[in-house]
Amino acid sequence: MSSIYVNNSASGIVYPTNTSWQIPVTLIVGANTFTIYGKDSLGNQSPSTLTTINRNRLGDIDGNNLIDLTDISLFATDWLKTSGFNYALSNMNGDSIVDLTDFSIIAKQYGQ
Amino acid sequence: MKQILSFLIFLCLLAYITKPAYAASGTMSISPNTGSYNTGSSFSVDLVIDGKGDSFNAAEATVKVSSNTQINNLVLGDCGFSFVKTPTSTDPSFTGVILGGSTTKCTAYALILTPLSPGSATITLTKAGIKKYGNATELLGTTQNALYTITGEGASSSNRTPSAISPQITLAQTNPENYTLSLTALTSDNTPIGNAMVNIDNNANSSQVNQLKAETDTNGQATIHNIGPGVHTVKVEKDGKQVSQTILNFTGTNPVLTLGVKEQKQPANWTIIIIVGILIFILAVLLLLRSGFLKAIKHAA
Numbered sequence: 001m002s003s004i005y006v007n008n009s010a011s012g013i014v015y016p017t018n019t020s021w022q023i024p025v026t027l028i029v030g031a032n033t034f035t036i037y038g039k040d041s042l043g044n045q046s047p048s049t050l051t052t053i054n055r056n057r058l059g060d061i062d063g064n065n066l067i068d069l070t071d072i073s074l075f076a077t078d079w080l081k082t083s084g085f086n087y088a089l090s091n092m093n094g095d096s097i098v099d100l101t102d103f104s105i106i107a108k109q110y111g112q
Numbered sequence: 113m114k115q116i117l118s119f120l121i122f123l124c125l126l127a128y129i130t131k132p133a134y135a136a137s138g139t140m141s142i143s144p145n146t147g148s149y150n151t152g153s154s155f156s157v158d159l160v161i162d163g164k165g166d167s168f169n170a171a172e173a174t175v176k177v178s179s180n181t182q183i184n185n186l187v188l189g190d191c192g193f194s195f196v197k198t199p200t201s202t203d204p205s206f207t208g209v210i211l212g213g214s215t216t217k218c219t220a221y222a223l224i225l226t227p228l229s230p231g232s233a234t235i236t237l238t239k240a241g242i243k244k245y246g247n248a249t250e251l252l253g254t255t256q257n258a259l260y261t262i263t264g265e266g267a268s269s270s271n272r273t274p275s276a277i278s279p280q281i282t283l284a285q286t287n288p289e290n291y292t293l294s295l296t297a298l299t300s301d302n303t304p305i306g307n308a309m310v311n312i313d314n315n316a317n318s319s320q321v322n323q324l325k326a327e328t329d330t331n332g333q334a335t336i337h338n339i340g341p342g343v344h345t346v347k348v349e350k351d352g353k354q355v356s357q358t359i360l361n362f363t364g365t366n367p368v369l370t371l372g373v374k375e376q377k378q379p380a381n382w383t384i385i386i387i388v389g390i391l392i393f394i395l396a397v398l399l400l401l402r403s404g405f406l407k408a409i410k411h412a413a
Contacts, residue, residue, distance in 0.1 A: 062248070072196060072209045073170035073243035079212030086246075100359070103211065104343040107196045107361045110207065 001038035001046065008035070027055040030065060059109035061089045067109040075106055136249075137164040138242045140173055141256035142235045148261040151227045154184060157235065157258060159204075159220045161191065163251050166244055167214035172197065172207035173240035173255070180262065181233040182226045187298060187372035189219030194359035201370040211359070214245035221371075230264040288367040291339045296372035297332045297348045297355060304332025305375065308350040312336055332372075348373060 003010050004021045013023045025032070032055060037048040059067040061074040078090035078098040085091060090098045092105045139162045149155050161171050171191075177183055183201045192215070193208025199221055206220060227233055235258040242251040293312065297305040305328060312324040326334040328348075341362050348355040356373040 069170050069172050069207065069241045069243050070248040072207070073168075073245070073248035076169045076209045076211050076213075077246060100343060100345065103194065103359065107343050107363070110196045 002041045004036065004038050006034050006036050027053060029055050029057050056089060057109070057112075058092055059106040061087045067106065067112055072106055072110070075102070136251050136253040138162060138166065138168065138251035139164065139254050139256060140171065140237055140240050140242060140252060142237070142258035145235075145256055145258040146260065148263060149227050149233075151230060151262060151264050154224055154226045156222050156224050158189065158222050159237075160217070161220055161242060162217045163215075163242060163244070164253075165216060166251050167216055167246075168210075168242045168251055169214040169245040170207075170209040170243040170248070171220065171241060171252075173205065174238045175199070175204040175206070176234075176236045176238070177204065177223070177225070178232070178234045180227060180229045180231060181260075182228055184224040184226055185296060185372050186370070187222045187224070187296070187302075187374060188358060189221050189374070191215065191218035191220050192376075193220065196361050197364075198360045198362070198369055199371065200366065200368075202366050202368070203364075227260070227262040230262050233260040233262050234258060287341060287363065287365060289341070290337070290367070291341065291362040292368045293336045293339055293346065293360075293362075294368060294370040295328075295334050295336070295346070295348075297328050297334070297350075297375075298372055299375045302374075304328070304330065305348070305350055305355060306330045306332060308332070308334075308348050308355055310334045310336060311347045311349065312339055313345040313347070346373070 004013050004023075006013065006023050006025075013021055015021050025034075032053045034051045034053070035048050036051060038046045054063055056063045057065065057067065059071055059075075061071040064070075074087050075090045075098070077086045080098060081090075082097045085098065090102065092102045095101070139160075141160050141162070143158045143160050145157075147155070159173075159175065161168070171193075183204065186199055186201045186204055188199075191208060192210050192213065193206075194211050195206060195208050197205060197207035199206035204221070204223060208220060223235075225233075237255040237257055240252055240255050243249070244251050293310075295310055297308050297310070299305060308328045310326050310328065324336050324339060326336045328334040339362055343359060343361050345357060345359050347357045354376075356376045358373055360369070362369065
């Protein structure tokens, strides 16, 4: 492959090594879908790969774009856990423990 | 024989196919939900949450009490909820969660009510939900409102015994910068706990710097001002022992949160029990050795 295309554009893509590439993207809240393919020096296109990256709002554990009773119910199952979270997004401040700080965050977001 | 077996298998398949889909059967109710009361006479009702055998860890409801009934106090029950929306005497609506645990049935709180005028008094539950522990599926099947008959046979307004009245509150248009907690500490049999310390801890999202505290009076009441908005841990201690611990969210347009907390049963400290047991065992062995009991057994053998 000589070039990579993300959503039909090669713009902004950098190649740190011969076998890797990077592109900075801004994720919107919700599903972010990217169609990725490559082209060789002759312009032959590879099959496309579809990749979806979900970005959740803070406190939106189940990813439905609402912070509601479902989210605090899921969050509470991880209370005071330091690993093996049932829901990785319970640890909202990324400090490796689900505690009062996280509860404060989800409480502040509640209903929004 | 083969035909009978086939018929039985058919019946089993039919029963499986036609079985009713899982229906949420949990309930949220006011207990008692009927009755006749006199104006001016207080009575107490519970808000009961029942998962009907299923464990739950979160519940919420918008709770409205008819205007002809005054809420004298709201005392938190045995759900062990931490509150995202804190129920108060002014607004008993709530959103609570059991952090790190669950229950199958509990009382969210008790309302102490005083009917003000004859007629019908109601308590209605709307926008309610109960979430199953683990996967947060909805358990609530039915809500049960309350309808009371209020008669005018109670004490007249002229000789009525004054009851505790929630502070008059002027609703602000925006959330207040600081809140006031008016708290009543009670034992499990509703006896006021006097001379108990009420402590409010800071939290990471609060701009509050110092820990706030106050001592309850002989009526078990304490008032703490200047509480920053957000989530705080409210602890009540008496003679160095913890009476209760509740996580409350201070939010909304109402600057005064009036509620009561009850003495919580302390779980058995198994570590101390085991250590004491081991010490007693060692002491017993030492005493036996000293008395020559083991030596005598050995000699006899």
